[in-house]
Amino acid sequence: MKTLAERAALTLLLTGCPLARAHVLSDAERSAPSFGWSFEAWVIALMAVSALAYVAGYIRLQRRGGRLGRAARARRLWLAAFVAGWATLVIALMSPLDTLSGALFSAHMVQHESMMLIAAPLCVLGRPLGVWIWALPRAARLQVARAVRTPAVAHAWRTLTAPLTAWLLHAAALWAWHAPTLFEAALAHPFIHTLQHASFLVSALLFWWTVFGDGARRQSGGHAMLSLFTTMVHTSALGALITLSPGLWYPSYVETCSALGVDPLQDQQLGGLIMWVPGAAAYLAGGLVVAARWLARGDRSPLFTRRAASVKDAAQ
Template identity: 65%
Template sequence: MAHLTLRAMKKSTRWLVAAAAACACAGAQAHVLSAAERGAPPWLRWTFEPWVVALLLVSLGLYVAGYRRLCARSRRGRRIRVRQLGAFVLGWGTLVAALDSPLDALSAALFSAHMIQHELMMIVAAPLLVLSRPLAVWLWAFPPRARHRIAAAVRTPAWLSLWRTLCAPAVAWLLHAAALWAWHMPRLFEAALASSAIHTLQHASFLLSALLFWWAVFGEGARRDQSGYAMLSLFTTMVHTGALGALLTLAPGLWYPAYIEPTSALGIDPLQDQQLGGLVMWVPAGLAYLLAALATGARWLVHRAPASLMPTTLAAPPDSNS
């Protein structure tokens, strides 16, 4: 049964690679079509940014290669590796939906679609990718000599110090919060709408800061004795992102005038579109952080239960006077 499951997972990953390659080819062809040939409405078009497609394909190819090498090396921990592969495929697919699907084109016309795009990256794709443990699997995609050199490079004191600093709960929380609040300031947000380079920087900072944040919560560095910090990070993030979403929802006026024209062209009120975008950040995103905090708390309690529930007759030494 396990052999059949492994074969099915290998077939599915091969299909994903082929599908992604086909999408990349289709995207390359779409760029050479004239405007008349691309007669579909903008919100129904797949964007296919070449560098985004390339990065997605490279990440998927490295993960599949590393996964197959790990499976061939040892049968131990196969169930864990299958779960990690599933998490990676789901996270990878979420990034495709957020960055290359018609949602990306629609985000230029609707603020609410832009918020859905950001939340897919930060509260769906990022935690799934963290749970898939991609760094170790990617490393196994390389030949032994290259793998040893990469491992030696990342074990240098300078790199280890930088990595531990960035993954510290307080630092990861601060970077993620700063990215969220800074990029939703009207001037920076509208600058991202006006410039593809700034827009790319915005998305990169959202995704990278979210990956650091979720690594501090779910990553290998999140030791059992740090579950309290993880829950605190999740609850406080739920609070401040909910506050930002509430401000957007309850604001009496528009924060981002650049959306007035494209949103009105679709027959949608720009203020209502902003309110819907605020609700996306306020409710679903807040619920995701809450569920993650509850799961972290449950994990913490399970690990602490044996010591706290130990019978007193075993925990305490016998009375010498009895």
Template identity: 60%
Template sequence: MNRQDMHPPFRRFLGLCLWAWGATAAAHSPLDPATGTTAALHWSFEPLVIASMLLSLGLYAVGFARLRQRTRLGRAHRLHHAAAFVAGWLALGVAFVSPLDALGASLFSAHMVQHEILMLVAAPLLVLGRPLGVWLWALPAAARMRIGRGVRAPSVRIAWRWLTLPASAWGLHLAALWGWHIPRAFEAALAHPALHAVQHTSFLASALLFWWTVLAPAARHGGRGFAMLSLFTTMAHTGALGALLTLAPSPWYASYFESAFAFGFDPLEDQQLGGLVMWVPGGLAYLAAALTVAARWLAGRGSAGPRRDALPNS
């Protein structure tokens, strides 16, 4: 595919995304492959998704308010964490509730945008929001004590320690990404809503674990060197998957054939756009995170260096 051939479908895709953001909850006319009429792009209000999102936000708000009442110490940091959590929560809304979710059912490229928002926008922001402790403070004191005793149980501590090892989180994230993009698995998820929910849950859960090892407790798991290694190697393998999708001689996912044609895309063009979304913006996000970790590491090493006046006399 040369550059000139790519521009028309790319412009159509951007136009569809802009249209999706402004769509209302009312369904449009049904998809008609012969005439290319518009599809039903509407806001998605799955009860379980909405309930989970509202519960998470409500618990965070209550826990944040109680923490602010207890002490003034660390208020600025808590505000930064809260802002990150709300931004991540809104990113989840874009992925799961906005018309992007409906567009992803018709275009593979839009589906890839949805996945990248989950894994590269929502997940790191939610980790930076540090919600676990805040949610805990939203609960009654007796419940907090019971949960505290539960998480200190040896089996729970061993499982959590294993899941949050950099190698474990890295491997689980890789397995989720590559496993679900196998054509048979991807097609099965498109055909069965429950399996589709499992797919999205595995993407988000593995991304949360991955970003936890990179952003939250890096010092306890080998330092920032392991964080940079995780980011660079993840950039490499996700870039490889994106390149395979982009450079494939034929489309992998037959479920998108009819709907892609109805939107004015060749199915292979649609897949190439989806691969490029994973390859280029996704790779840049991992690269930016790795460079940020490296800069903080170097700054920390410089500030931790011995002072001239503290050196012993020779």
């Protein structure tokens, strides 16, 4: 029986093992699994297109807006955030972590948390929609602009990115996909597994867009802090349920854990702890960033300035 510390060390060690192709392990691979980089054509294509479009749009924006001043510095921050988020997605979806997550629940949880708590907010901070559109020719940009301004599209987008809608979609994805039946189905069927990852990433992008993206500008900081706090609470509850459960939720990991000399229940407990503690810390950190931004915005607001001036006059 390995301790949780030994289990965590084994997870890190196995990420350096030889190449394997599939995330969902076959029966033969479950008896003697190996782990390495995963090269799925559609994942590589999407990642390449997103990166090339961002670079093209960024270069055009730099030429149009100049390379000096506050706007240029903001664009450089966008680029850094997008590159970091994009690299995190590469690690989550293509590195040995992807193949390892088919054998260990704890590795699967690291993969999911990396997508939702690191890659998603960084990509949102990179403002990809506004940069990607500049990669298009001028005529295409105008057509896209006209399309997104139509009442139907604009209404659908406002509804989808409303704070409550984004919060509900993110919460539903988290709780539904960690139900044993759906999680086991994702382990057994590659298409369902792809749907699981897509729903995690898309719902996380919408959620963080209401916190850090352009959607946050339509609201005060209060809704963002409330979204982060309540999400921290319900994800911590889910992590605690997985960690403290006396039985196995996901029997598919029994065989692979045994092949690796890992206790399946301890593997499940470590996975639950990853959601519970680091996950909660990520939402807390996001809340602190929002609070700092809210206070800084208040310092620059005319009302705040007038009140500060009146207090100063009264003191004098």
